[in-house]
Every structure is written in structure tokens, then in C-alpha cells.
Amino acid sequence: MSIGQDVGSWRELGRHTSTSVVLAGGVLVGAITIYVAASLLPTAVQDIGGRPLYAWTMTAFLVAEVVATMVVGQTLFRFGGKGSYLIGFGVFAAGSVLCAVSPSMPVLLVGRGIQGLGAGLLTGLGFALIHSALPPRLWSRGSALISAMFGVGNFAGPALGGFSAQFGSWRSAFVVLAVVAAALAVFVPRALPRGGRPAQAPPVPVVSLSLIVGATGAVSMAGILSGTLAMAAFIALGLVLVAAFLATEKRAVASVLPGSVYRRGSRLRWIYLTIMVLASGVSVETFLPLFGQRLGGLPPAAAGFFAAALSLGWSVSQLVSASARETRRLVLAGPACLAAGFVVLGLLQTEQPSLPVVLAWLPVLFFGGMGIGIAMPHLSVAAMTSAPDGEGGKAAAGIATILTMSTAFGAAVAGLLVNLGGPSVLTSARWLLFGFAAISTLGLFTARRAA
Template sequence: MTDTATVAPGSWRELLGPRNLGASTVLAGGVALYATNEFLTISLMPSAVAEIGGHRYYAWVTTVYLVGSVMAATAVHSMLMRLGPRWAYLLGLSVFGAGSLGCALAPSMEVMLVGRTVQGVAGGLLAGLGYAVINTALPSRLWTKASALVSAMWGIGTLIGPAAGGLFAQYGSWRWAFGVLVVMTAVMAVLVPIALPGRADAGPDVVPAARVRIPVWSLLLLGAAALLVSIAGIPHDPRATAALVVAGVALVAVFVVVDRRLTASVLPPSAFGPGPLKWIYLTLGALMAATMVDMYVPLFGQRLGHLTPVAAGFLGAGLAIGWTVGEICSASLTRPRVIVRVVAVAPLVMAIGLAIGALTQHTDAGPALVAVWAIGLVITGSGVGIAWPHLSAWAMSKVDDPAEGPAAAAAINTVQVISAAFGAALAGVVVNVTDTG
């Protein structure tokens, strides 16, 4: 990959200057809504379950959100080409607000799951647009910085989400957390017509909107795969769990074969060629899947470390701090050789952080052990952060045909959410197959 970092980088001042500030705010804000909501709910769930019941569906609150996101992510490119950035964002924000309102008013866990599914579908669209519109709305010299800004919102989400959720839970106001999301969504919707054009810039190589179809088969295969892995933690028989996980992985393999042959596909054709694009996507997916251990950090903090909901929420923010700091520092690198080495070492850094976390999980953990656990989470997050902006920019640029650029950008989010769904599901499997949970 030594030839992948050759584009002269733009500056933060240009990206956040008057010309690009509105678009940058909307792109980052959509991903921030998605990520904050995902991790906010994790901290709220112990309080919500105590009020409305449904303890057996604890993991499903995250699962249905991610499955909905996976299915929506496959349609991002076609929605963008058909509706344009402005109307695609307004559609996503409207549906997201409706799902958030449903969660705020949910009288039972069943209604909560419906609201979370709606949130997931809309959130998957918003998160995907955050990457896809970078490719069409910003010059290539700003892609690395814009990718860092957008993906840093995942770090911000894991920082604000658990902490804010813990505060709302601490004061018994978990419903108001979803109400705040409704207000934030409305504010974003007001900004969209000002910041984004009605149509994406159409170059000579861009496929006409009328010819861009929704990849229905790919959508169904990925959604079914995510669902199978998600329900794998429910059976008490390890053989049934293993069978469901294997079936989910098999469906992903079928998706790759089918998607390669379809005219309306999720992955760009370059992903199946001899170039580095497939390895870039696989690396992004592996890093994202591993971050989903953070889903259980607030729960473990309360159960193992006897922390308050607020303190457990801030413990979960350790991964976000490392992610955000690592991303901002890494995005400022300019020397290609240094960038490639940093990206190459990133998975090892993350593995070290996860190992520290694994070794510090003990019942009745004291403050010193919890502090080491937090350090491990920061190291884990930094491993993601130092690699993500460069991998994202490479994914957008390493295509054989410039017309594949928007599809390659949108596919980043598809890879991200399907990997997150698998990571969350596998974490749930590990937790649920043990006797003590």
C-alpha cells in the first residue's frame, strides 16, 4: 500500500472555513447522532429495563439497531443518487426523529425494540451519507481530514453517549435522553437546506440517478446475516449458537459472491480486483468489530467494579478518548512512509489495549484495577483512531474507475455497520454462553 497516500493533504482551516463549514457540520452531525444514540442507549438500558421490563431482550436493543443500520447502509448510494444530499438527509433525519420519539414514549420493551429498529434504519442512512457525501461535496485533498472529522464522531459518540446516558439514568430520566435526540434531530434538519445542495455534483463519469437501483439482494443477505449472528446468543445449547454464527458468516460469503455479479451492488467493482481496496475494507471491518466490546463496558463497570451509572458511563468513554485523540493526531501526518507504518501498527496497538482490558476484568475490582482497565480502553481506541482516517481516504481513492468513487465511499459505512453488528453479536454470544453472564 505504499502508493496509497500520495494525494497532497488539505488543511483543517480549509475544511472548517466558511466555504465548507456548513457541509462539514452536517456530515459530522449525522454520524454523531447515530453513534451517540447507539452508546447512549447502552448506559440507559439498566434503568429502562428496571422500569418497563424485558431483561431477556437487553442485547436486542443494540442488535435491532445495528441490523436496521446494516440494511439501510446498503441503500445509501442509490438514495443519494436519486434524492440528492439535501433530501436524503432530510428523509433520514425525519425517520430518526420519529424512532427516537417512539423510544421516549415506549410503555414496554416490545415498543422500544420497534423504535430502535426505526432509529437504526434512519441512522444507517445518516452514517452512510456522512462518508458518501464527502466524495461528492469536497475536493480530494480534503478527504483525509473530512474522513477524520466524520469518523471522529464515532469517538465523540462513545464519549458523550455513555456519559450522558449515565447522567440521565442516574437521575431516573432515561426517557428524556431520547427526547433530547428528537430536539437535536430537528436542529440538524433546519441546517440541512442551508448547508447542502439539492443534487449531488454530476460529473461526466457519474451514473445517472435513474439507473442507480437499490441492491435488494445484497440488502436481504446482509440483514439476514446480521440477524442470525445476533440471535446466536439466545440458545443455551452451544451447538445451536455455533450453527447460527457459522450460518451468518456463510451468508456474508454468499453476499460477496452475489454482490460481485449484480449490476446494483453494494461494493464497487474495484473491491473484487487485484488492488488493495478489499484489504482496506477488511481492515476497517476488523477494527470496527473489535470496538464493540465497549457495548458491555458500562454494564461490567457497574457489576464488577460497583461503579455508579455515571462513573460506568465515563469508563466506557475511555475508548472514545483514545479514538478521537489518535484520529486527530494521525490525520495531520503528511509523509506517506510514516502514514503507512502507522496504519500497519494500528491493529497491534488495539490488540495490546484489548489484552489489558481482558486481564483486568475481575469481580469486586478496586479503583486501581479499574484505572488500568480505563488505560487499556484508551489504548484500544487509539489503535482505531490512528488508522481510520487514512484507510477511509484510501478506500475513496483506490478505485479503477472514477465513477466508482461515490459507491466506494458509501461502502465504507456498509462495512462499518455490518462489522459492528457482528462484533456486538459475538460479544453477546460470549457473555450469554457463560453461566454467570
């Protein structure tokens, strides 16, 4: 089956500028916030202490984000599109302010959790309201723009955090995020159409929500442990909880994902799995600065730029590929490009590589990121159009949940692979890159079923 569609132009999307700014901006602030803390936390710890709680800043954010993405439907029904966005930006700004004034690490963790709630709500709303805020012919363009914000966030987050830490003012990064959220909230009243509420209040999937939060917490915990056996145990626990989540969802009246996902012959399940495989590949970026400094001999700033090449490839190719009408080949090529990029980059990892070899990392990373970008917007549209009547909005909101879970699971698996290769940095690099090449290869199967 082809997943081609009638595609509007970027100029046509430009007539919906305010809407695009709100939808994309909400996703962008959340994406930046995931990575901004990694660059400034070493400086923050020197200021307020709390080194034993260092790694929990990511866990608190991710778990809260997962919770928020799952209550988007309830929020929309109660407050509508405009009210929900104002709540999302308000909660995110409040969490950012709390982080900025934190006198201690426990307070910073609370702020990160509040940020995660706001970011999860904004991310879920971004995908959910494409379905109602834009005409169907612009769904591909809108999905490309919104999904590209994850790549931009991966690039801008470390830059904002590193810049703030460089000048000894880590708190200013959180102030900037709060100001940006407040500025975006100004656009909301005129950006979104009236309505945007579901026809009826979706029930709260309490059991599914508890299981998926537990799975995210377990996998996030695995990513911050140093012992390989302990990491493997928590990943196994996370997988068991995911299996329980799927079993519960299949029987539940109140489900997180559309009911069609669990029906025999469902195409939507393969679309979601392909999105998960592609999005998890970005987790490799967490360790690329380490490899750039230790193996490539790069200064920190240059190593950070190399790490952002994957996200840059994602963002640029996504905006270009949104123009395609016949998209089946792009969906199939996405996992292949990502897997090939990881394999080639793994082969280029050597002790004390020459400068030309190190420079070759850049186009290879960019090419791998293109694999995500050429497929992601069309998978998002396919998710919305493959769901039966009445489930389009829920299928769109489910994309945010899938992306959030991919971030948590990908980060934990990346940490496990790096630890398996330790203490050698070279061996760690090869374990990580070849391991994610294998994961990306699984996407060849899921993409074929999706397309």
C-alpha cells in the same frame, strides 16, 4: 504503495463549517443511538414492561441500519444530497419521538427500527458525500472528523442514557435526540452543494440486501442468546450468509460494494477488511463496565468512564493523525496498537486488583483506542482513492456498510466469548480480551495488504 496524500489544514476545513456539522452530526446522532438504549432500557422496562423483548431493541436498530446504508445510492439519485439528508434527519426524529411516547415494548421496537433506518441513511450519506461536498485535499480531515463521531457516540450515548435513567425520565433521552436531529436539519439547505446525485440510478441489490440483512439478523440473534451452542449456530449461519453475499456480489450487476472489490489483486478489499477488524474492537466496551464493577470494585459511573477510554483514544488520535502525509506506517501500526492494548489489559485482569492496577486500565484502553484512530481516517481516504473512476462515491458509501456490519458481528462475537468464560467474571474478561487481541492481530495481515 504509500497512501499518503495532500492534506489540507483544519483551518481550511473550518471554511466548510456548515458542511462539516451536517456530515459529522448525522453520523454522531446515529452513533449515540446505538448505545443510549443500553443505559436506559432497565428503567424503561420497569415502566412499560416487555422484558422478554429487551434484547431485540439492539437487533431492530442494527438490522434497519444495515438496510438503510445499502440504499444510500438510490436515495441520493432520487432526492439529491439535500433532500436525502432532510429525509434522514426526519425519519430519525420520527423514530425518536415514537420511542419517547411508547406505551409498550412492541411500540418501542418499532421506534427503534425507524431510528435505525434514519441513522443508517445519515451514516451512509456522511461518507458518501465527503466525495462531493469537500475538495479532495480535505477528505482526510473530513473522514477523521466523521469517523471520530463513532468514538464520541460511544462516550456520549451511555452518558445521555444513564443521566436520563438516573433521574427517572428515560423518555427524555429520545426527546433530546429528536431535537438534535431537527436542529441539524436546519443546516442542510446551506451546508451542501447543489447536485450530489449519482450520474445514473444504481439498481437496487435485492438479493445482496436480503442476504446481508439475514446475516446481520443471525449474528445479532447470536448476541442475545444465552446458550453457547445456539450462539455458535447462529454465528455460523451468519457466516454462511456472508459467504453467499460475497458469492452473489461477485456475479451481480447490482452490487452493494464496488465491483473492484471482487477483482483479482484488489487493494480495496483489504482496506475494507482492515476497517472491519479495527471497528469491531469497540464491541469490547459493552462488557468493560461489568468488569470494572465486578473485578475492579468501581461504582457504576466510574466503570462507565473506564469503558469510554477506548473510544476517547479513538477520537483524540484520529483528529491528530489526520495531519499525517505519509500514512502507511500509521495504517500498519493501527491493528498492532489495538492488539497490544487488549493483550496488556487481559494480563491486568485479576481477582480483586489493587487500585493502581485498576487505574492502569485507563492508559491501556486509551492506547488501544489510538490504534483505531491513527489508521481509520487514512483507510477511509484510501477506500475512496483506490476505487476506479466512477466508483469513488460507491466506495465511500461502502464504508458505512462495513462499519455497521462490524458493529453487529463484533457484538455477537463479544457475547459469545464472555459466555464461553462464564460463570467466572475473570475468565470471561480474559476470553474477551485475548479473543479480540487475536482478531486484531489478523488486521496486521490485512493492513499490510491494504498499505
